[in-house]
Amino acid sequence: MSPAMSTSRRTFLGGLTTVSVASYAQRALLGAVPPDEELSPEPILGTDPLASNSKLLFSCKYGMIKDQGLEKRLELSRTAGFDGVDFDDAASVTPDELRRAVESTGVFVHNVINHAHWKQRLTSLDKQERETAVSNLRHCMEVSHAAGGSAVLIVLGRATDGPDAGLRAQEEIQKLLPLAAKLGQRILFENVWNGMFYDPDGSRDQSAQPFADYIDSFRSPWVGAYFDLGNHARFGDVATWVRQLGTRIVKLDIKGYSNKKADQGGPRKGFVDITEGDIDWESVRDALREIQFTGWVAAEVGGGDLPRLQIVLKQMKQALLG
Numbered sequence: 001m002s003p004a005m006s007t008s009r010r011t012f013l014g015g016l017t018t019v020s021v022a023s024y025a026q027r028a029l030l031g032a033v034p035p036d037e038e039l040s041p042e043p044i045l046g047t048d049p050l051a052s053n054s055k056l057l058f059s060c061k062y063g064m065i066k067d068q069g070l071e072k073r074l075e076l077s078r079t080a081g082f083d084g085v086d087f088d089d090a091a092s093v094t095p096d097e098l099r100r101a102v103e104s105t106g107v108f109v110h111n112v113i114n115h116a117h118w119k120q121r122l123t124s125l126d127k128q129e130r131e132t133a134v135s136n137l138r139h140c141m142e143v144s145h146a147a148g149g150s151a152v153l154i155v156l157g158r159a160t161d162g163p164d165a166g167l168r169a170q171e172e173i174q175k176l177l178p179l180a181a182k183l184g185q186r187i188l189f190e191n192v193w194n195g196m197f198y199d200p201d202g203s204r205d206q207s208a209q210p211f212a213d214y215i216d217s218f219r220s221p222w223v224g225a226y227f228d229l230g231n232h233a234r235f236g237d238v239a240t241w242v243r244q245l246g247t248r249i250v251k252l253d254i255k256g257y258s259n260k261k262a263d264q265g266g267p268r269k270g271f272v273d274i275t276e277g278d279i280d281w282e283s284v285r286d287a288l289r290e291i292q293f294t295g296w297v298a299a300e301v302g303g304g305d306l307p308r309l310q311i312v313l314k315q316m317k318q319a320l321l322g
Contacts, residue, residue, distance in 0.1 A: 055294040057083040058316050059110060064303025070097070074107040080309035084108035086298040087147065090139060091115040095146030102147045110296050111188075111226075111251060112144035114154040122172045123157025123165035123196075134172050141176070141185045151186035151250060153226040159195030166196065166214060173223070180222040188226035188250050189215065191241075198235050204259070206236045208244040215248050224248050228300070230255035230271060233279050242287035252297040254316055273301055274315035281319040288320070 062085050065073040070093070077085050087098065087109050102109055120133040140152040156169045173187060180187055189211075193200070197211040215223055227249045229238055234257060242249065256277035258269055275281075297320060299312045 054321070056320055057110070057296045058313055059084045059086050059296055059298045060303065060309060060312060061085075061113075061298060061300055062087045062089055064299065064301070064312070065309065066304050070101045071105050074101060074105045074109075076306060077309065078105070078107050080306055081313050082309070084110045084296070086111045086113065086153075086296075087143070087149070088113040089115065090143045093143060095142045098143055099146040099148075109144070109147040109149050111149050111151050111153060111298070112140045112147070114140050114152060117155040117157070121157035121161060122154070122169035123161040124168070125161055130168065130172050134175060137173075137176060137187070138179065141179060141183055141187075144185055145183040150184065151188050151224075151226070153188050153190050153251075155190055155192050155194060156196060157194065170214075170218065173218070177218075177220055177222050186222055186224055186250055188224050190226045190253065191228055191231050193231065193234075198232070200235075202235065204235060204237075206232075208232075208236065208241040212245055212248055215245075224250040226251045226253065228253035228255070229284060230257045230274075230277075230279065230300075233257035233277070234259065237283075238279055239283035239287035242284060242293075243290060246291045249291065249293060251295060252293070253300045254297055254319065255300050271301075274299070274312070274319050279319075282322070285320060285322060 058081075060077055060080075060082050062073065062077075065076050065085075067073045067076045074085060085107060090112050093101075098109065101107075114137055116136050117133065120129050120136055122130060122133045122137075124130050124133065137152065137154060140154075144150070144152055157165055159165060161168070176187065179185075191197070191208075191211060197208075197214060198206050211225070215225060225245055225248045227242070227245060229242075229252055231253070232238070232241060254274055256272040256274045257279060258272050258277035260269060260278060297316060299316055301312060303309060303312070
């Protein structure tokens with residue numbers, strides 16, 4: 001990425017995270033701001049997580065919260081101490097339903113996850129399936145916008161859809177970029193085990209550059225990475241990937257990963273709790289500081305009741321704040 005593009009992207013991100021300015025602008029358009037009123041620090045929806053002194057905002061996936069009912073689950077996340085929620089059940093709600101839940105609870109929903117991106121894929125060879133995938137993504141963007149969120153996480157598809165899979169996904173996403181700009185919603189690609197931009201049978205020193213190049217190929221500030229810190233510990237050094245992706249990273253997922261087998265003295269090989277496994281979190285913290293990352297981090301581990309959620313939050317802070 002060129003220095004000019006890096007600066008532009010960071011400036012753009014800074015604009016998205018200035019909630020008070022966005023709130024003021026929207027109220028002004030509605031005629032609800034007296035001419036002499038100063039900028040209010042309060043956002044339109046939810047509480048103000050940006051009041052925190054931390055450069056990181058901690059959230060959990062909605063599906064991790066074990067309770068009954070939309071409002072109760074959102075409220076439990078706040079009781080556990082999270083700054084907000086990453087909503088991963090978009091198919092279950094209309095935009096108005098989630099907006100009302102956010103308004104009634106004051107819990108900040110910062111992001112929505114595409115609910116069917118593995119089944120209806122943007123990379124699919126089937127045109128009708130791709131059209132459904134675009135419709136799903138549009139719904140998620142509308143849900144996130146209604147709730148006051150700023151982005152939608154998507155899995156692009158699968159490499160098994162053929163050598164032109166990435167091009168097909170790009171063509172479909174391009175159709176939604178005008179809507180992304182209108183609603184203020186970033187379209188963020190998650191790095192997952194789908195065979196795209198890495199060799200699934202390769203070594204553990206693979207580069208993030210193919211993923212970075214794909215993001216850059218859109219030439220749009222509305223496209224970026226929702227980087228999962230645990231997903232590619234199997235294929236590359238996490239801190240190195242953070243540095244290679246740089247300011248393309250808009251939001252983070254966090255989980256632990258162990259490359260050791262049980263007979264090697266560690267937890268079982270695979271995904272584990274955040275502070276288990278063998279990810280070098282100190283090096284990750286250094287890398288995040290180098291790229292000047294600020295913003296949302298979402299836990300993606302086994303959830304549960306209030307005590308379990310509090311443990312997860314403690315592990316997040318231990319890993320990323322030291």
